[in-house]
Amino acid sequence: MIISIAKQLQCFIFSITAGIITGVLFDIYKVIRGYGKINKFVSFFEDLLFWILAAIIVFIFLIITDYIYIGFYVYMLIVIGIYIYIKLFSKWFVRIWTNILKAITKGFRIFKNVIVYPFALLAYNIKIKIKKNYKK
Template sequence: MVIPLWMQFRIIIFSFASGIVTGVLFDIYRLIRGIKVVRYLVIIEDILFWILSALIVFVFLLYTQYAVLSVYVYMYLILGIICYLWMFSKWFIMVEKKLVGGLFRIIRILFKHILYPFKLLFYKNKKVSKN
């Protein structure tokens, strides 16, 4: 079956884009994986990550290029992963860490502000009961 040139170009572009998406998923997984867990959980996490990643890439390729899978699709997918990891990974991880740190900081501040009236209430009750 001969595929038109515009379709081949589209297949290459979306294969490369799915490689970049896989690289982003891998960086998110690396950030989550930074937490120390038991060895057998790491194996389960790895298997689940690659299954999820394969499903996402397959669905992405299914909707964008009708699941045409050939050697050059895999080649451009791997090339997209390599380009992402080489060019954008350090920047993306830095942004992820700042976003997660900022999110935790906001949650901590909100939690302290919400609990502050209760601390005052219970602190006064303890102080009154000691007298």
């Protein structure tokens, strides 16, 4: 099958883009998963699920862009896209996502302390008063 130069260029660009998307997804996965010690079996299972999901997303991306032609060079370009992303953007992206997750968790802590804690304190005080009245 002969493909025009314009189509080959578009396929090239979309394959690199698919690699960059995979790199972004991998960084999001790393940030959400964290860097703590995890059971090896759980880690293997999570990694396997991630790569299956990433493969499905790349496949869907290539279907949507009408370049589902899967040759060896497409895989090479996806790997090159991942490499470009990791070398150029990964550090900043991980920092940004880490800060976003820290802000979200801080927001939840503030919500808990400002909204939930007074109600918990009120419930605790009511519980103590009920126990005192019950003992009398």
